[in-house]
Amino acid sequence: MNAAQKGLVVSFLLFGALPSIVVFTALEKKIERRNTLIIGGIVFIIGSILSAIATGMYYIMAARFILGIAAGIANMFGLIYLSELAPAKIRGLMSSLYQLSVNIGILVAYGVGAAFQGSEEWRWTLAIGVIPTAIFTIGMFVSPQSPRWLIRDGQVNKAKKVLNRVRSSDDEIKHEVHDIENSLTTQDAGLHELFTRFRPVLTMLIILTIFQVFTGINAAVYYAPEIFHNLGLANASIVADFGVGTALVVSTLISLPFIDRLGRKKLLEISLVGQIPPAIALCIWSGNATIAVISIFIYVFMFGFGLGPVFWSYVPEILPLKARALGMGVITFTQYLLNAVFSLLLPNIC
Numbered sequence: 001m002n003a004a005q006k007g008l009v010v011s012f013l014l015f016g017a018l019p020s021i022v023v024f025t026a027l028e029k030k031i032e033r034r035n036t037l038i039i040g041g042i043v044f045i046i047g048s049i050l051s052a053i054a055t056g057m058y059y060i061m062a063a064r065f066i067l068g069i070a071a072g073i074a075n076m077f078g079l080i081y082l083s084e085l086a087p088a089k090i091r092g093l094m095s096s097l098y099q100l101s102v103n104i105g106i107l108v109a110y111g112v113g114a115a116f117q118g119s120e121e122w123r124w125t126l127a128i129g130v131i132p133t134a135i136f137t138i139g140m141f142v143s144p145q146s147p148r149w150l151i152r153d154g155q156v157n158k159a160k161k162v163l164n165r166v167r168s169s170d171d172e173i174k175h176e177v178h179d180i181e182n183s184l185t186t187q188d189a190g191l192h193e194l195f196t197r198f199r200p201v202l203t204m205l206i207i208l209t210i211f212q213v214f215t216g217i218n219a220a221v222y223y224a225p226e227i228f229h230n231l232g233l234a235n236a237s238i239v240a241d242f243g244v245g246t247a248l249v250v251s252t253l254i255s256l257p258f259i260d261r262l263g264r265k266k267l268l269e270i271s272l273v274g275q276i277p278p279a280i281a282l283c284i285w286s287g288n289a290t291i292a293v294i295s296i297f298i299y300v301f302m303f304g305f306g307l308g309p310v311f312w313s314y315v316p317e318i319l320p321l322k323a324r325a326l327g328m329g330v331i332t333f334t335q336y337l338l339n340a341v342f343s344l345l346l347p348n349i350c
Contacts (some may be wrong), residue, residue, distance in 0.1 A: 003347035012061045016342035017067020025329030033081040033146040040073030041137030045318025052127035076332040084148045095313030100252045107245030157326035213338040251304030264314045
């Protein structure tokens with residue numbers, strides 16, 4: 001594939017997420033969170049199989065688009081589901097563990113790619129995606145339903161049974177049921193209210209989304225093997241894959257105890273400031289392979305320390321409860337759209 005074709009194949013997964021975010025945000029009141037994630041898991045399985053049996057570039061683009069539909073569902077409703085089940089005192093930690101799990105998944109995927117690189121069995125590389133997808137889908141079948149959604153649907157006793165599995169005391173359950181019932185007495189915000197009454201919060205989150213994407217992390221995650229190969233490194237793709245993947249996992253793991261101790265804002269500041277020196281070094285000494293590799297690793301590490309995990313815990317927390325679902329839809333849509341554009345254009349720019 002040439003540069004333009006690579007950009008299309010990579011970005012089509014991201015473009016596929018856009019319609020699913022719109023559709024399932026609109027259906028948010030009609031389909032329970034857990035059931036939505038089960039649908040996403042089934043779509044993941046279909047997309048993984050189609051990717052593995054693809055017979056041409058347009059076929060694999062279509063398969064990637066289908067995978068994107070599932071990715072949009074999982075990314076948006078996975079976070080909402082977690083925030084509705086997790087106790088308030090560990091909600092931020094749970095959102096960060098979500099991001100850590102994503103980064104572990106990236107590292108494992110890199111390992112799968114490296115394992116099949118010598119044999120060039122790319123079909124198996126893509127087909128193995130069925131295994132974690134099947135685990136995810138089965139896991140969602142046995143997971144509890146969202147208590148907030150159940151109460152909104154009038155199933156209060158069922159919601160209490162769910163909360164009894166994930167809360168430590170009866171008082172905590174009563175207090176949470178009371179809070180949910182009170183919050184449901186006000187109508188959820190529509191688009192007009194979101195873009196007027198809640199515009200300051202939404203504007204801030206959109207600006208943060210732009211920074212999260214256009215600081216360039218996906219250049220490292222998606223195209224690191226090519227970047228390192230152009231530097232003339234031996235075993236470039238393996239070095240890139242495991243280096244970038246390990247940096248993401250380790251940095252996110254280190255950040256976990258600091259998220260509540262230092263606060264979201266402080267971690268974002270540290271992360272963004274920490275990305276500046278390696279970006280400058282990479283620009284000035286781009287011809288020096290050693291400096292370039294070290295710079296990319298530091299850059300990825302600083303992203304994983306703050307901007308990566310904090311972003312997805314910060315968004316649902318700062319959105320008002322009545323605007324959370326719709327606001328998450330708008331921010332997730334914006335993030336995927338910007339990510340898709342960035343991924344599409346990057347190979348041609350480079």
